[in-house]
Amino acid sequence: MALIECKDVSKNYGSTVSLKQVNLSLEAGRIVGLLGPNGSGKTTLIKLLEHLLVPTSGLIILNELAPGAKTKSFVSYLPDRDFLPDWMKVNDLIKMYKDFYEDFDEKIAREMLENLHIDCTKTIKKLSKGNREKVQLILTMSRQARIYLLDEPIAGVDPAARDYILHTIVSHYNENAVVLISTHLINDVESILDEVVFLKEGEVVLHENADELREKTGMSVDEYFREVFKC
Numbered sequence: 262m263a264l265i266e267c268k269d270v271s272k273n274y275g276s277t278v279s280l281k282q283v284n285l286s287l288e289a290g291r292i293v294g295l296l297g298p299n300g301s302g303k304t305t306l307i308k309l310l311e312h313l314l315v316p317t318s319g320l321i322i323l324n325e326l327a328p329g330a331k332t333k334s335f336v337s338y339l340p341d342r343d344f345l346p347d348w349m350k351v352n353d354l355i356k357m358y359k360d361f362y363e364d365f366d367e368k369i370a371r372e373m374l375e376n377l378h379i380d381c382t383k384t385i386k387k388l389s390k391g392n393r394e395k396v397q398l399i400l401t402m403s404r405q406a407r408i409y410l411l412d413e414p415i416a417g418v419d420p421a422a423r424d425y426i427l428h429t430i431v432s433h434y435n436e437n438a439v440v441l442i443s444t445h446l447i448n449d450v451e452s453i454l455d456e457v458v459f460l461k462e463g464e465v466v467l468h469e470n471a472d473e474l475r476e477k478t479g480m481s482v483d484e485y486f487r488e489v490f491k492c
């Protein structure tokens with residue numbers, strides 16, 4: 262059964278068409294790369310799924326529900342920008358997440374923070390940009406959610422920590438969940454992707470199994486992306 266279903270979803274910002282008739286069906290147990298050039302609509306799609314935006318037309322169904330207050334309980338969302346309050350300590354954030362989300366697993370969060378050598382007694386303000394991003398991603402992935410929406414999760418993170426983070430994504434989601442990752446760092450993430458979705462000017466131009474795509478094209482997903490979107 263599809264956990265994420267988009268039927269003819271379009272989104273306009275005034276006269277700007279951001280998404281055009283998007284049809285997408287994503288099932289549990291899959292890690293899906295949402296790939297496309299700047300301005301192709303990746304963030305818009307993720308915001309629609311998180312119910313931060315509503316479609317201009319079309320229908321979105323998440324685990325049999327329309328996006329709204331109820332779906333927030335099983336959708337774990339990482340925005341493409343800082344969202345943690347500067348003045349809070351990492352320890353306070355863990356407490357806040359525990360209070361806020363029933364599915365938050367403190368043990369997992371603490372284990373990941375320790376492995377990435379993040380001092381939980383520090384305030385967010387005192388962490389480096391990369392470490393702030395790591396904290397955000399760890400909090401997001403420490404929920405036992407059904408749907409993870411990760412918008413550019415590793416953009417500011419150093420290459421050594423990227424591998425750990427990607428490994429963390431793979432090992433901390435379960436077979437009942439789907440992970441949708443928007444990224445430009447295709448080379449880094451492609452080894453963990455089961456499926457890829459290419460967005461071009463707001464339209465889904467490809468949705469394929471990653472292995473089958475590599476086999477069919479004789480290229481890595483990264484190479485194929487560069488071919489399709491050559492400037």
Ligand SMILES: Nc1ncnc2c1ncn2[C@@H]1O[C@H](COP(=O)(O)OP(=O)(O)OP(=O)(O)O)[C@@H](O)[C@H]1O
Nearest residue numbers: 274277278279297298299300301302303304305306
């Ligand atoms: N608040 C807004 N008001 C008007 N237009 C917007 C707004 N947000 C996005 N857009 C437009 O919608 C289109 C899709 O933008 P979106 O941010 O979803 O793309 P993206 O694929 O996430 O890009 P990037 O890779 O640069 O993050 C672009 O043309 C963008 O200019």
